[in-house]
Amino acid sequence: MSQVALVTGAAQGLGLSIANRLFAAGYAVVITDLSLESAQAAADRLDPSGQRSLALQLDVASKADFEAALAAVLARWGALHVAVNSAAMTRTTPVMQISPEEFDQVMSLNTRSIFLGCQVFGGHMAGVGYGRIINMASLAGQNGGTATGAHYAASKGAIVTLTKIFAKELASAGVTVNAIAPGPIESPAVHAAVPPERMAGLLANIPVKRLGDADFLGDLVVQLARPEAYFTTGATWDVNGGLFMR
Numbered sequence: 001m002s003q004v005a006l007v008t009g010a011a012q013g014l015g016l017s018i019a020n021r022l023f024a025a026g027y028a029v030v031i032t033d034l035s036l037e038s039a040q041a042a043a044d045r046l047d048p049s050g051q052r053s054l055a056l057q058l059d060v061a062s063k064a065d066f067e068a069a070l071a072a073v074l075a076r077w078g079a080l081h082v083a084v085n086s087a088a089m090t091r092t093t094p095v096m097q098i099s100p101e102e103f104d105q106v107m108s109l110n111t112r113s114i115f116l117g118c119q120v121f122g123g124h125m126a127g128v129g130y131g132r133i134i135n136m137a138s139l140a141g142q143n144g145g146t147a148t149g150a151h152y153a154a155s156k157g158a159i160v161t162l163t164k165i166f167a168k169e170l171a172s173a174g175v176t177v178n179a180i181a182p183g184p185i186e187s188p189a190v191h192a193a194v195p196p197e198r199m200a201g202l203l204a205n206i207p208v209k210r211l212g213d214a215d216f217l218g219d220l221v222v223q224l225a226r227p228e229a230y231f232t233t234g235a236t237w238d239v240n241g242g243l244f245m246r
């Protein structure tokens with residue numbers, strides 16, 4: 001039987017690229033997102049037969065949704081080997097203008113979702129003695145970048161810390177927990193955030209002078225998801241074209 005991988009926020013963008021690479025690597029892939037329709041559409045494009053894919057609604061703000069998704073995956077395949085916590089929101093409000101409500105919204109969606117994903121999926125994986133969890137952090141969380149919002153950056157920095165905490169907690173149970181911290185990757189979100197007339201300026205500021213590649217991120221997830229990757233845990237993998245230097 002194929003190993004089973006679940007990706008949150010996988011209807012579009014990097015989550016979808018990661019799901020595609022996991023599918024290409026032979027996994028049965030669970031595409032989850034806020035709306036079942038968008039998750040199902042992505043799953044249908046990936047795997048028209050539906051034999052090695054499952055679409056689920058999973059609002060990462062809801063612990064009950066994580067638990068229901070886990071139950072649905074176990075009912076379909078009896079196992080969950082890999083969980084990729086990719087869903088997040090971005091806000092670009094300048095730090096002195098962020099309201100308490102907006103701060104809480106970004107932190108709770110981006111950070112609490114990782115906590116919930118690690119707790120629910122990691123708890124199951126620890127119970128069966130095997131698992132791989134990969135959390136999507138960000139360059140902004142590594143260098144305090146403000147272009148994407150101070151609350152966004154703080155929420156992503158907290159993911160690095162949570163990744164270490166869950167890695168320590170789950171290591172002896174055969175579960176690894178790693179994070180990936182991308183800089184700007186070729187993706188719909190980058191093009192939504194950077195209008196064409198500002199793209200040259202962004203590229204000029206990236207030391208390698210290119211955006212990152214979403215498929216490469218997907219392949220990195222595939223590597224971290226391998227059983228042979230048992231010796232890397234609690235790590236944050238930087239993929240930022242040298243932008244940490246800026």
Ligand SMILES: NC(=O)C1=CN([C@@H]2O[C@H](COP(=O)(O)OP(=O)(O)OC[C@H]3O[C@@H](n4cnc5c(N)ncnc54)[C@H](O)[C@@H]3O)[C@@H](O)[C@H]2O)C=CC1
Pocket residue numbers: 008009010011012013014015032033034035058059060061085086087088089109136137138139181182183184185186187188189190
């Ligand atoms: N695109 C980039 O260059 C970078 C992205 N990242 C991170 O990579 C991850 C994916 O980013 P993108 O693909 O660019 O984002 P995106 O905005 O294109 O996709 C995010 C996905 O998450 C889903 N989502 C939003 N709220 C949700 C909720 N409450 N429950 C479930 N799903 C929800 C959306 O429907 C969407 O499908 C995020 O964690 C982001 O912070 C980090 C650094 C750079």
Ligand SMILES: CC(C)c1ccc(C(=O)O)c(O)c1O
Pocket residue numbers: 090138139140141145148182183184185189190191193
């Ligand atoms: C595409 C989004 C807005 C984006 C862009 C850049 C970074 C970064 O450099 O850290 C992000 O984390 C993003 O989410």
